[in-house]
Amino acid sequence: MFDWDLWRSWEEWISQPVFLNFVLVVGIAIASYFALRILMSSITARVTSWLSRRKGRLSHYGIEVFKHTSRLLIAAMALQIGLAIVDLGPGWEDQVSHLWFLVLALQFGLWVGAAIALWKEETISDKAGQDNQLTVTMVALTFRIILWAVVLLSVLANLGVDITAFVASLGIGGIAIALAVQALLSDLFASASIGVDKPFTTGNFIVFGDIAGTIEYIGLKTTRIRSLSGEQVICSNTKLLQQTLHNYSRMKERRVVFNLAISFRTPIDKVREVPPLIRQVISSTNQTRFDRAHLSAFADYALKFEIVYFVLSADYNVYMDIQQAINFSLLEELDKRDIKFAMPVRALEFLDEVPLPEGSRAGKDPAISQAGR
Incomplete structure (x- = not known):
């Protein structure tokens, strides 16, 4: 059986001005939403076309950031339009104002986050940025954390949360976490x-x-x-x-020092020819720069020359190829001039007559002594 009392109470409720105003606000908001969607699409197309003609990084950033406009922001704007036309009372306006701030804060985070992500991608894609990939990633991550932390704290403050105690709690917790993960940090x-x-x-x-x-x-x-x-x-x-x-x-060139030892029996005029010969051999070798060649020391069994030159490449294999070529050339040139490399030599001298110590028996010990140099 139909309940007429319930029907009359429902008619009384929907006939109230508050309900009618609410329905009117919702209708206006829905119509405004679709109108704003069409308007935003048209504006986005025009702005994108206008910015695309203006070459530059700022224009490119503007296009990409504008594309990240959330539909939730459009819905909040449509609801604000409905509330501006129809008055639902201060209670509804306060609630919608909180919602509007929440949506606007989230949209701000999306815009700035899109700009940070675009900056990271462009920087890493550059040849110079590939070496700084780690730095760019850490900087982008740090800015994103700071961005969303600010957005979260702003929303909580707008909702009436005491963020002072919240921030203090985060600080104490952060210290405890930092001590626990000290090695990682x-x-x-x-x-x-x-x-x-x-x-x-x-x-x-x-x-x-x-x-x-x-x-x-x-x-x-x-x-x-x-x-x-x-x-x-x-x-x-x-x-x-x-x-x-x-x-x-990062070595642009390699300094090479090596020694050359020739025999003491080499005539002095040929010894004088060795430094110019070394200079000629090194200077005629590609990717080298001659520095000096000197008779540096009289060793135990050799005349030692110290040679210094530069290899104009950081590649170790190139250096070894050049040193080998120089060694072969020096072998050939010294052989042509009959200049011998030094070899360890020990001379033994035998003496025929050596006076025996007083009191020793003649002929018992051989009279032989050795002297070397």
Whole structure:
């Protein structure tokens, strides 16, 4: 059986001005939403077309950021339009104002986050930015954390939450966490130091301690090195920065010092020919710069020459090829001039008559002495 009392109470409720105003606000908001969607699409197309004609990074950023406008922001704007036309009372306006601030804060985070992400992608894609990939990633991550922390605190403050106590609690908790993960944070800061100071980059050949190898990967906690013997060496960033590093990839040229020893029996006029000969041989070799060649010392059994030159390449194999070519040329030129390399020599001198010590029996011990030089 139909309940007429319930029907009359429902008619009384829907006939109230508040309900009618609410329905009117919802209708206006829905109509405004679709109208704003069409308007925003048209504006986005026009702004994108206008910014695309203006070449520059700022225009490119403007296009990408504008594309990240959320539909939730449009819905909030439509609801504000409905409330501006129809008055629902101060209670509804306060609630909608909180909603409006929440949506606007989230939209601000989306816009700035899109700009940060675009900056990171463009920087890493550049050739110069590839060496700074770690730094760029950490900077982008830091700014994103700060951005969303500010957005969250702003929303909580708008909702009436006491953020002073909340921030203090976060500070105490942060100290406790930092003490618990001290080693991890140390490696993270070391990673940031590597990214900012750049003592080495991926692909560099470094030597520290008894390890020599090529940098394969620089992570947030560890750095991976491919050693000369083939195995991968993994070292924490903190311990790596505590070492004295030799970065051979940044060597523009290599200084080479080597010695040449010729026999003492070489005539003095031929000895004088050796420094100009060495200069000629080195200067005629490609990718070299001669520095000096001197008769540096009289050794025990040789005349020693000290030679210094520069290899105009950091490649170790190139250096070895050049040194081998110089050695072959010196062998040929010295052989043409009959200049002999020094060999260890010991001379023995035998004396026929040596007076015997007083009191010794004649002929018992051989009278032989040796002298060498």
